Amino acid sequence: MSENLRTAADAVLGRLVGDATGSARLREDQWRAIEALVAQRRRALVVQRTGWGKSAVYFVATALLRERGSGPTVIVSPLLALMRNQIEAAERAGIRARTINSANTEEWDAVQAEVAAGMVDVLLVSPERLSNPDFRDDVLPKLAATTGLLVVDEAHCISDWGHDFRPDYRRLRTMLAELPPGTPVLATTATANARVTADVAEQLGTGGLPDRDEGALVLRGPLDRESLALAVLELPDAAHRLAWLADNLQALPGSGIIYTLAVAAAEEVAAFLRQRGYRVASYSGKTEDADRRTAEADLLANRVKALVATSALGMGFDKQDLGFVVHVGSPSSPIAYYQQVGRAGRGVDHAEVLLLPGREDEAIWRYFASLAFPGEEQVRRTLQVLADADRPVSLPALEARVDLRRSRLETMLKVLDVDGAVRRVRGGWTATGQRWMYDAERYAWVARQREAEQQAMRDYAATTGCRMEYLRRQLDDEAAEPCGRCDNCAGARFTGGVSAEALDAARAALGRPGVQLEPRRMWPTGMPAVGVELKGRIPASEQALTGRALGRLSDIGWGNRLRPMFAEGALDGPVPADAVDAVVRVLADWARGPGGWASGDPGAPARPVGVVTVDSRTRPQLIESLGARIAEVGRMPLLGRVRYAEGRVPERIPRSNSAQRLRVLHGAFAVSPELAAELARAAGPVLLVDDFSDTGWTLAVVARLLLRSGARGVLPLVLATQG
Missing domain, CATH: 3.40.50.300 (P-loop containing nucleotide triphosphate hydrolases)
Structure with a gap:
């Protein structure tokens, strides 16, 4: 039996690698993994260097299992590039492969029908699908019941000790629990140290089958690549x-x-x-x-x-x-x-x-370290908002109530979902009411591990x-x-x-300044729920025009020059001369470029006729000196400053999501009668000067105020932007 199986396995490998001579042979560890999956129906964890041939293991095992009447292989795979490579490799071996991911939504129904009809040997699924309510509730149970082999590719993503943790992978525990007895499971990765390997094994439950004594087969090879x-x-x-x-x-x-x-x-x-x-x-x-x-x-x-x-x-x-x-x-x-x-x-x-x-x-x-799992207060706030709601809360609506950027909020919700504290349903998220503990010790240890890395x-x-x-x-x-x-x-x-x-x-090239700033055109969802009656599209008459920034903080050119000015604890002071010179070049390029006031393009704004600055708690000297220098060089009047409204100076403007930032900024500024009079006399648009733009909401709020106060157009200009 074993000898015949090995011969058949080598034949499939030959088709996979395009060898017509019959000389292709599996490595011994590849064969050990295939034998464990096909003949013994075990679970295996393979940690081998990139290029070792992990995909050969699951494609050969798939072909052999399908010949023996098993259902299709389900491969959970994290990236579209990876999926495309895998589908091409499968086709070379005569294996019919299809995929369900964010890039082929129009094919999902057809793919699922083909799987149900037995026409698919391998189904590649992105981990994000596992937490989609319809897929989780309607598709996943059927897949689990008919799967012949479950493959978790890039399995290090399941571990928050690893460098590329993805909470969607945690959903695999549900699928594993629903697999019929005797369904083989293969987890593969090229990048896992001993701690991540142990955590992956625990997360996936890669122990032996309940009726057997042996544990998972763990194949860990040397990671050297001699080339x-x-x-x-x-x-x-x-x-x-x-x-x-x-x-x-x-x-x-x-x-x-x-x-x-x-x-x-x-x-x-x-x-x-x-x-x-x-x-x-x-x-x-x-x-x-x-x-x-x-x-x-x-x-x-x-x-x-x-x-x-x-x-x-x-x-x-x-x-x-x-x-x-x-x-x-x-x-x-x-x-x-x-x-x-x-x-x-x-x-x-x-x-x-x-x-x-x-x-x-x-x-x-x-910056990336700042995106770690949120603090307990923010998590508890999110759970309370969901618990108080009488219906599912969408992610945009939740943003208006929780001080977290959308990416961090969504990652946190996925972790809470796997932990059983919340559940994603049609229409958004709900609290389950289950008791949940904030594992501060684990999160702190993960942060220390990142520092060690x-x-x-x-x-x-x-x-x-x-x-x-x-x-x-x-x-x-x-x-x-x-x-x-x-x-x-x-x-x-x-x-x-x-x-x-x-x-x-x-x-x-690196010294060439200038980054385009697109204006905000839509108010964030859910603002009325926090007492701000703004929703839908921002009227064109209340929108800023397209603006400019000197550079991005993430640039390797101007970013390196600007970053110290905006570092935590940096002292306020007049704008450096080299930054002023660069801003002047930005203005010159802006004027002559497409859509600029000196370009002659139809619909281009008129030349700015004055400068307005924005009040700041942290960098007032920087902003005022920049505004004054631009006015001097451009031979324009410095019309004034949009100041914080009386009693509305915010202690902190959240740099989290758009809804939270707008909630604090709404009503925080005021245009004085003197500035309003200057705007009414101005015969063209004004330059709105600020130090930094991250979400763009400060510029949007202040530009709206200026336009409502008589400005004939607002052209934002800042030193730095984040993205």
């Missing part, structure tokens, strides 16, 4: 990093990935490299799905030298001949870093892996020992030893020198 040559290059600033890329990208082997920490940086780097003649594309969470598909296809076919990507390309992209991975900025976790560099060198003998750390890295780490990345960049050995030890790889290939083992392969031409071009 990867790791290196770190410390360069003086962002301009030197861009210049280095411009000078050296062509010499890097094949095509590859350039990772950045933020969307803005990905766009900046891609734009500069295109300017320098390279074929590259940017890839991030903001990239449209069709553009992502095109970018992936172009990289797979080597039509581009690189994708400049955020962590949106962090998991599942499979290109066997990927020749390099360069990081412009350091990830906050060695596990996340190892996962991303593991994209390279799967099917080639040598791949370059280079880290170019930057001084903006730690500010970005702090950040220190580990600092130590990785500074180590004089083997870099591969260092990363493997961070993943608790007991077989870790010096690699003989990294820059510390074999000597530096790159120098930090850059050409004067490339450096000048990089400085010009």
